[in-house]
Amino acid sequence: MKKIIPILICLSCLGGTLRAQTAPEKEQPGDSVKKNGFFRRIYRYFEGANEDKTLTKKIDFSVIGGPHYSSDTKLGLGLVAAGLYRIDRNDLSIPPSNVSLFGDITTTGFYLLGVRGNNLFQGAKYRIDYTAYFFSFPGAFWGIGYENGAHAESASYKRLQNQVKADFLYRVGANMYLGGGASFNFIWGKDLSKPEYLNGQASKYINTGLGISFIYDSRDVITNAHRGAYAKIEQRFFPGFLGNKGAFYKTELFGDIYHEVWKGGVLAYDLHMEFNAGKVPWTMLALLGGSYRMRGYYEGQYRDKNMIETQLELRQKIYNRHGVAFWVGAGNVFPSFGGFRFRHTLPNYGLGYRWEFKNRVNVRLDYGFGKGQNAFIFNINEAF
DSSP: OOOOEEOOOOHHHHHHHHHHHHOOSSOOTTHHHHHHHHHHHHHHHHHTTTSOOTTTSSOEEEEEEEEEEETTTEEEEEEEEEEEEOSOTTOTTSOOEEEEEEEEEETTSOEEEEEEEEEEOGGGSEEEEEEEEEEEEEEEEOOSSHHHHHHSOOEEEEEEEEEEEEEEEEEEETTEEEEEEEEEEEEEEETOSOGGGGTTOOSEEEEEEEEEEEEEEOOSOSSSOSSEEEEEEEEEEEOGGGTOSSOEEEEEEEEEEEEEEETTEEEEEEEEEEEEEESOOGGGSEEEOSSSSSTTSOTTSEEESEEEEEEEEEEEEEETTEEEEEEEEEEEEESSSTTOOGGGOEEEEEEEEEEEEETTEEEEEEEEEETTEEEEEEEESOOO
């Protein structure tokens, strides 16, 4: 969605800077003890944040944030929070449930607020997967299709978006779930400098959908798997009677495999396919790029009805809570199966730094490279 260069706040260092700037000429007795006590508490807060406390606390919740700089949105302040909890503390065979909250605001008027998570009920008989966010973003738009993304001049616009999506799933077998869900999307491309790029479509759409999903999930931990597999087939319907301007449907397939190759090293593979059919508005087309796949590409520069993307990532723990990641990938957008062109496949690669913010929950800083572009990405949890 945007290029971000984050700078995490080191509260103890920040405090030291402030002391140097505002220190009184004469320090009163007891001031040093108070200061050391305050910053020691901050240090201990982060020092113990990655300990597994889900067996002793109802929810193990921590917050981290800091300033960042983006070439698109300029100076901003971002916050991320992560919570882990167990519905049943006596069954350690079930991964902990998780919730992540994220927010951002910048000097150019960009703002973002969202939440996502996975809730596993007792015995993992049921689960709810959900995400919700809204943001306002001064973005760029190249039109629809590979050729426009590769060669057209970008148009400026303000992207307003609200999305809510939730799936309720029932376990039908070992590691297998079946269920249904609903989604709501509001997207407005406001003040588009080149409205002809929309090919006569409206600048604003509200889309409501219903769907069914099948999931196979044998991951040891959802937020940072070291072993296991995840597969999902999702079929979404957007009929006219739900208020959509023209009926269409969306099919998505996800496939992830995780394998420990050596001590501290995990090899992770991801495959994602999205196919749309019917009267699909430009706001609901498949978007290549972003924070999770094809990292380094501007999200939405390449968009079309269909998309296939894949990536292979090596994650290596280095020391204590620090780690690195390296990945390679590729992606392709196309209007139809007959319109697929292998030469339009876009390359992707990059590297990243990992810091274990909570137990098996990483804060990640990725630097991705694409065809003629690159980007920094700051996020919480692994990309897949």
